[in-house]
Amino acid sequence: MIRQIITYPDKRLFMRSNEVEHFDQELHRLLDDMYETMRAKNGIGLAAIQVAVPLRALIINLPDEEGNQHKEDLLEIINPKIVQSKGSIVYTEGCLSVPEYYEDVERSEWVRVEYQDRYGNPKSLEAEGLLAVALQHEMDHLDGHLFIEKLPYLKRKKFEKEWKKKARVKVKR
Numbered sequence: 001m002i003r004q005i006i007t008y009p010d011k012r013l014f015m016r017s018n019e020v021e022h023f024d025q026e027l028h029r030l031l032d033d034m035y036e037t038m039r040a041k042n043g044i045g046l047a048a049i050q051v052a053v054p055l056r057a058l059i060i061n062l063p064d065e066e067g068n069q070h071k072e073d074l075l076e077i078i079n080p081k082i083v084q085s086k087g088s089i090v091y092t093e094g095c096l097s098v099p100e101y102y103e104d105v106e107r108s109e110w111v112r113v114e115y116q117d118r119y120g121n122p123k124s125l126e127a128e129g130l131l132a133v134a135l136q137h138e139m140d141h142l143d144g145h146l147f148i149e150k151l152p153y154l155k156r157k158k159f160e161k162e163w164k165k166k167a168r169v170k171v172k173r
């Protein structure tokens with residue numbers, strides 16, 4: 001089932017999400033719905049809070065070199081922790097909760113993450129480049145942070161101004 005994605009400035013996006021304790025049907029349904037929702041919106045990652053569920057769960061599905069996403073590549077990541085990181089990378093990020101806005105953000109170039117899968121099994125992975133960026137972006141959501149918070153002051157001000165203008169146009173329609 002495709003769920004509704006909440007968008008900035010919805011207050012729930014600034015909540016800290018709770019640890020997942022029950023690796024049950026309800027969690028599996030949530031993860032399945034998140035996948036359908038992400039694909040419907042052409043996203044490459046989604047955190048549970050973006051569909052208004054404050055749990056530490058996220059999914060990432062990076063496209064291959066031709067730009068196609070395969071479900072075999074889907075990562076389902078529960079209760080993640082970054083245990084090691086290095087380097088830095090600047091990548092132009094976007095977010096389904098901040099639609100149609102893209103801006104450069106600096107993050108770690110390489111990370112090692114420990115997490116659980118949908119059954120609660122402990123897992124770990126090492127990621128670099130876009131996958132490392134996506135992991136850090138989605139994990140920020142779990143702590144109630146959006147990528148726009150990382151923008152330099154003037155860019156952030158410009159964003160707020162443009163966002164308000166866009167919101168007004170929407171109301172007029």
Ligand SMILES: [Zn+2]
Nearest residue numbers: 094095096097
């Ligand atoms: Zn996002």
